[in-house]
Amino acid sequence: MVRGRGEREPAEAAGVMTLAGMRVGQSGEVVAVEAPDQAGYRRLFALGLVPGARVTLLQRFPTYVFTVGRTTIAVDAEMARGVGVATPARKAGPGHDGARAQGRPGHASGRRTRR
Amino acid sequence: MTEVVEGMAPGSRVKVAIVGCPNVGKSVLFGHLTGRYVSVSNYPGTTVEVARGLGRWAGITFEVSDTPGLYSLSCITDEERTARRLLTRERPDWLIHVADGKNLDRMLPLTFQLVEAGFRVLLVVNMLDEARSAGLVVDTACLSARLGLPVIGAALTRGEGVSEIRDFLARPAGGEMGVRAAGKMSGGAGEAKTKGPAAAPIYDRPTEAALTAIAERLRGRYAMTPRAVALLALQEDPETLDLVRAEEREGWPGIRRLLDQANQGPRPLRHRPPPAAHHLARTVAAACVREVAKPRVSAGQILGDLLLRPLFGVPVLAAVVYFGLYRFVGGFGAGTLVDALDRALFLDLVNPWLNRTVDILFASELWRELLAHEYGLLTLGVRYAVAIVLPIVGTFFVAFAVLEDSGYLPRLALLADRLLKPLGLSGRALIPLTLGLGCGTMATLVTRTLETRRERVLATFLLALGVPCSAQLGVTLGVLAARPRALAIWSLTVLTVLVGGGTLAARLLPGQAAPFFMEVPPLRLPSFGNIWRKTTARMAWYFREVLPVFLAASLVIWLGRLVGLFPLALSGLATVCRWLGLPKEVSLVFLFGFLRRDYGAAGLYDLAPSLPTTSLVVAAVTLTLFVPCLAQVVLMFKERGPKVALAIVGFVFPLAILSGYVLSQILALTEGAGW
Numbered sequence: 001m002v003r004g005r006g007e008r009e010p011a012e013a014a015g016v017m018t019l020a021g022m023r024v025g026q027s028g029e030v031v032a033v034e035a036p037d038q039a040g041y042r043r044l045f046a047l048g049l050v051p052g053a054r055v056t057l058l059q060r061f062p063t064y065v066f067t068v069g070r071t072t073i074a075v076d077a078e079m080a081r082g083v084g085v086a087t088p089a090r091k092a093g094p095g096h097d098g099a100r101a102q103g104r105p106g107h108a109s110g111r112r113t114r115r
Numbered sequence: 116m117t118e119v120v121e122g123m124a125p126g127s128r129v130k131v132a133i134v135g136c137p138n139v140g141k142s143v144l145f146g147h148l149t150g151r152y153v154s155v156s157n158y159p160g161t162t163v164e165v166a167r168g169l170g171r172w173a174g175i176t177f178e179v180s181d182t183p184g185l186y187s188l189s190c191i192t193d194e195e196r197t198a199r200r201l202l203t204r205e206r207p208d209w210l211i212h213v214a215d216g217k218n219l220d221r222m223l224p225l226t227f228q229l230v231e232a233g234f235r236v237l238l239v240v241n242m243l244d245e246a247r248s249a250g251l252v253v254d255t256a257c258l259s260a261r262l263g264l265p266v267i268g269a270a271l272t273r274g275e276g277v278s279e280i281r282d283f284l285a286r287p288a289g290g291e292m293g294v295r296a297a298g299k300m301s302g303g304a305g306e307a308k309t310k311g312p313a314a315a316p317i318y319d320r321p322t323e324a325a326l327t328a329i330a331e332r333l334r335g336r337y338a339m340t341p342r343a344v345a346l347l348a349l350q351e352d353p354e355t356l357d358l359v360r361a362e363e364r365e366g367w368p369g370i371r372r373l374l375d376q377a378n379q380g381p382r383p384l385r386h387r388p389p390p391a392a393h394h395l396a397r398t399v400a401a402a403c404v405r406e407v408a409k410p411r412v413s414a415g416q417i418l419g420d421l422l423l424r425p426l427f428g429v430p431v432l433a434a435v436v437y438f439g440l441y442r443f444v445g446g447f448g449a450g451t452l453v454d455a456l457d458r459a460l461f462l463d464l465v466n467p468w469l470n471r472t473v474d475i476l477f478a479s480e481l482w483r484e485l486l487a488h489e490y491g492l493l494t495l496g497v498r499y500a501v502a503i504v505l506p507i508v509g510t511f512f513v514a515f516a517v518l519e520d521s522g523y524l525p526r527l528a529l530l531a532d533r534l535l536k537p538l539g540l541s542g543r544a545l546i547p548l549t550l551g552l553g554c555g556t557m558a559t560l561v562t563r564t565l566e567t568r569r570e571r572v573l574a575t576f577l578l579a580l581g582v583p584c585s586a587q588l589g590v591t592l593g594v595l596a597a598r599p600r601a602l603a604i605w606s607l608t609v610l611t612v613l614v615g616g617g618t619l620a621a622r623l624l625p626g627q628a629a630p631f632f633m634e635v636p637p638l639r640l641p642s643f644g645n646i647w648r649k650t651t652a653r654m655a656w657y658f659r660e661v662l663p664v665f666l667a668a669s670l671v672i673w674l675g676r677l678v679g680l681f682p683l684a685l686s687g688l689a690t691v692c693r694w695l696g697l698p699k700e701v702s703l704v705f706l707f708g709f710l711r712r713d714y715g716a717a718g719l720y721d722l723a724p725s726l727p728t729t730s731l732v733v734a735a736v737t738l739t740l741f742v743p744c745l746a747q748v749v750l751m752f753k754e755r756g757p758k759v760a761l762a763i764v765g766f767v768f769p770l771a772i773l774s775g776y777v778l779s780q781i782l783a784l785t786e787g788a789g790w
Binding site: 033038040042043045046048050052053058061062068071072073074075076079 | 186190191221385386389390397420424425525528529533536541542566631632637
């Protein structure tokens with residue numbers, strides 16, 4: 001399987017964080033998803049949260065609100081933590097936001113759903 | 116993959132099913148094709164049952180069904196399963212997949228699944244008007260060529276594309292139903308010609324190998340292609356696994372082994388198909404959708420975004436509750452309208468006339484009592500239905516329709532998610548709970564849109580316990596409005612019991628917390644016509660379900676009085692009333708409340724002037740928390756099964772009495788202290 005759009009290679013990305021670890025206004029590409037069970041995966045997929053999708057975080061409280069493509073979606077923290085997002089490099093040090101939101105940047109890569 | 120349908124002679128019936136994600140305009144299309152109106156709203160999950168209708172054009176009769184929202188053939192919710200079952204059991208001649216033109220990359224994976232499953236698919240790319248204002252141009256000819264499917268562009272709320280869809284269904288691209296059919300259809304926006312075979316994703320090599328191996332072993336009879344069954348089985352769709360187990364019998368262990376092999380290890384194959392389908396969808400969408408202008412930011416969009424923020428959203432909610440519920444439903448519906456209809460029309464004019472007429476027509480006291488006077492079918496049953504319930508429920512449905520169509524409810528759900536989590540619910544449950552303020556029976560039906568069984572049970576429980584329906588709420592507000600302190604005590608007590616009972620139930624019921632996820636639709640200005648149609652459709656449903664029960668309740672009361680059972684039950688309830696410190700007349704209200712919740716509330720309305728404030732509050736609280744109306748209990752049994760329904764009733768009844776008792780004791784104490 002091929003990547004969504006060739007232009008954004010991992011080398012360019014500052015790192016993988018979870019959707020819950022992103023800053024408001026930050027965009028990125030979904031690289032991995034993780035859910036506790038099969039129903040959880042179906043839920044994420046149904047919302048278009050699959051590797052390759054572009055997301056932009058709009059709001060963190062009281063729920064996580066973000067866009068996938070042109071759709072606005074709200075999820076709770078539990079689900080937001082299951083989405084691994086690769087974000088382009090920014091001035092702010094990577095991992096700063098991730099730590100605050102209890103994101104577990106490392107977990108996602110082990111469960112990559114693409115080759 | 117598709118074969119030509121035999122015999123399309125004029126006069127034969129063509130089965131058409133409309134499918135697609137929630138909130139893309141399926142029901143609008145259904146209305147256009149059948150002339151029938153079903154509720155359309157700007158939030159997911161309105162269509163919980165399959166709507167069916169007939170349409171006739173070009174000399175052909177079409178059997179059209181409108182299915183609940185379906186994101187994917189691997190289902191999550193009951194409504195999705197309902198939709199999938201319809202497809203597999205009825206094998207429609209055509210599936211119309213309605214897709215949102217602004218979000219094709221998210222819509223097309225379902226198209227692929229439908230094609231993979233062997234269905235004959237017409238893709239309707241809807242909401243082209245909204246796409247245009249978002250600066251997008253969708254090339255339907257390009258889509259048709261890329262997908263190998265007939266594609267029609269539409270803006271269904273404006274009626275654009277409807278005639279093309281009708282024409283296509285009547286003469287599917289030159290009289291042949293296969294997707295390869297050559298194009299008789301002319302060009303233009305609503306183009307429906309196809310080239311080449313229908314597109315479907317090809318997965319990576321291990322996945323394809325597993326799919327082929329599984330599909331080759333399938334011997335049973337399935338409504339979908341072996342590849343589609345294998346795909347669903349690979350993704351461990353429970354219903355498909357059950358089906359395959361039942362169909363294959365001795366072949367099943369071998370298939371189970373293949374599935375286990377495919378899904379073992381750190382990189383199971385089950386997660387691979389969806390990303391591949393989405394990838395293909397993005398590729399197709401990127402090729403056929405052009406962004407010609409930057410999307411304009413509208414005032415509605417700014418307001419819509421603001422409503423997502425608690426700082427703005429909560430004050431707006433307070434205003435909505437105050438004006439929508441308290442002033443409009445409570446004040447105007449339960450006050451002004453009820454006064455006009457009940458006092459001026461029924462009590463002063465209709466009922467005296469009915470009593471006289473019935474007395475003249477019937478000599479027997481038995482018949483007189485059945486039809487008229489205190490508990491008569493006409494003087495009580497019809498009066499309650501028309502004069503008290505109709506205006507209150509009607510105004511509530513108007514208010515709810517405005518909230519629905521504007522796209523406000525999902526925003527409310529999003530704000531409420533954290534508050535509902537301790538009750539074991541997600542923000543999603545807010546929609547049935549809010550609808551419960553209109554009609555608990557309808558709301559119990561709508562709990563189907565909730566994902567987990569646990570969440571459905573908990574929401575059903577809360578609806579049964581203490582979410583007052585609009586008839587009850589309206590009457591209670593009407594009765595208590597004149598005594599603000601009583602109103603405050605009532606709301607506080609009901610809310611406390613609701614939260615307390617809900618938390619307790621969530622603790623007792625095993626299972627995981629319900630996850631929250633919801634699409635947030637754009638804010639739209641509701642149209643007057645839509646609100647009118649929706650309200651009347653709901654009222655029609657309500658009266659179909661409710662009026663018979665009203666009359667039946669009157670009949671039961673009449674019979675009860677006749678055989679002397681009634682006074683017995685009353686004396687039993689009178690004991691409860693004494694215990695709660697209430698006059699014994701209230702027992703009658705409780706008994707009515709048992710038959711119909713709003714019936715009881717209406718009885719309270721009659722009694723209110725003669726009751727002291729404390730008794731009124733205790734009676735109102737107990738009645739609100741009491742076992743829900745007969746219709747709701749019946750639906751609870753149907754939807755949740757007898758075990759759960761009985762457990763809920765058994766939990767609610769003592770809790771209501773206990774809460775009333777505790778409140779009466781507290782009030783007695785504070786009153787003694789000079790309240």
